[in-house]
Amino acid sequence: MDPVTPRDLYGRMLRIRLVEEKIAELYPEQQMRCPVHLSIGQEAVAVGACAALAIKDYAFSTHRSHAHYLAKGGNLKAMLGELYGRVTGCCLGKGGSMHLIDRSAGFLGAVPIVGSTIPIGVGAAFGTLLRKERRVTLVFLGDGATEEGVFHEAVNFAVLKRLPVVFVCENNFFSVYSSLDVRQPPAREIYEMARGYGLESHQGDGNDVEAVYGLTKAAVEKARTGGGPTFLEFKTYRWREHCGPHYDNHVGYRSEQEFEEWKARCPVTRLKQQLLQQGLLAQEDLDGIEAALIREIETAVVFAQSSPFPEPQLLGAHLYAP
Numbered sequence: 001m002d003p004v005t006p007r008d009l010y011g012r013m014l015r016i017r018l019v020e021e022k023i024a025e026l027y028p029e030q031q032m033r034c035p036v037h038l039s040i041g042q043e044a045v046a047v048g049a050c051a052a053l054a055i056k057d058y059a060f061s062t063h064r065s066h067a068h069y070l071a072k073g074g075n076l077k078a079m080l081g082e083l084y085g086r087v088t089g090c091c092l093g094k095g096g097s098m099h100l101i102d103r104s105a106g107f108l109g110a111v112p113i114v115g116s117t118i119p120i121g122v123g124a125a126f127g128t129l130l131r132k133e134r135r136v137t138l139v140f141l142g143d144g145a146t147e148e149g150v151f152h153e154a155v156n157f158a159v160l161k162r163l164p165v166v167f168v169c170e171n172n173f174f175s176v177y178s179s180l181d182v183r184q185p186p187a188r189e190i191y192e193m194a195r196g197y198g199l200e201s202h203q204g205d206g207n208d209v210e211a212v213y214g215l216t217k218a219a220v221e222k223a224r225t226g227g228g229p230t231f232l233e234f235k236t237y238r239w240r241e242h243c244g245p246h247y248d249n250h251v252g253y254r255s256e257q258e259f260e261e262w263k264a265r266c267p268v269t270r271l272k273q274q275l276l277q278q279g280l281l282a283q284e285d286l287d288g289i290e291a292a293l294i295r296e297i298e299t300a301v302v303f304a305q306s307s308p309f310p311e312p313q314l315l316g317a318h319l320y321a322p
């Protein structure tokens with residue numbers, strides 16, 4: 001694996017931010033007909049965690065999949081093609097935003113059913129162990145997914161079989177409009193609950209990409225050398241509405257003050273300021289990185305928008321394994 005620099009981490013986070021802001025800008029045109037769950041504000045978890053993986057390692061995601069897919073190296077054109085429902089999409093345009101997959105990048109998939117990729121990821125890890133591959137599987141999940149039965153069954157099995165899995169829980173405090181206070185006991189931290197299953201478990205700052213990278217790297221190395229699974233909880237915050245391109249603070253499920261406090265801790269701006277202060281990058285470098293990303297995204301959008309829709313006969317294809 002190549003060494004990862006703070007500059008890389010910054011570029012990867014900014015790329016995801018700009019891609020999702022572009023999606024938010026274009027979504028009201030109603031050409032993307034699938035629901036979209038944006039990770040704007042949460043980029044550090046996706047980037048820090050995936051930077052600790054090798055390409056051959058596996059990652060699994062959720063309904064909020066764009067950042068995970070891109071951070072693992074998923075193809076941007078195929079992602080946007082999928083959101084536009086075009087045949088050039090990673091699921092031939094039949095899946096949409098919540099069914100991203102790029103096997104060449106080890107991104108084995110996202111599924112909209114909350115919690116459902118946790119057992120799929122654990123199963124994939126079991127397969128790598130049986131085949132004696134030195135691959136690590138990383139499973140992204142939300143705080144809400146820890147309330148699903150499959151979470152508990154899958155974590156137990158991973159511990160029992162000492163599987164090479166890293167569970168990365170993005171705790172953004174909400175399941176749609178329901179805060180953690182109305183869903184889980186107040187004095188219980190998610191990572192402590194997971195620890196009860198007998199696996200190493202840590203909590204970290206999900207808006208600090210280097211902290212995420214450090215904790216995940218240690219967990220990945222442990223998994224690769226037969227040390228078994230680790231659970232990591234990263235607290236972070238989603239800026240936009242649960243599903244869609246807009247802001248929804250007016251609905252009343254969270255306060256404007258809370259939102260502003262988290263926005264002030266933007267993971268992208270935070271690393272940018274650090275890079276400038278430490279003299280690792282100058283403003284011209286930052287401008288250059290951003291301009292190149294904007295060009296890449298514009299090209300990918302044009303590619304997706306000008307791709308054909310799938311032919312009707314493709315509708316029934318790929319439903320069953322050959």
Ligand SMILES: Cc1ncc(C[n+]2csc(CCOP(=O)(O)OP(=O)(O)O)c2C)c(N)n1
Nearest residue numbers: 064112113114142143144145172174175176
């Ligand atoms: C089994 C199941 N129950 C309910 C839903 C509806 N739903 C979609 S996303 C979501 C919230 C999940 O919250 P969390 O796992 O914390 O992820 P976040 O949206 O915060 O990223 C819910 C309840 C679903 N897709 N699947």
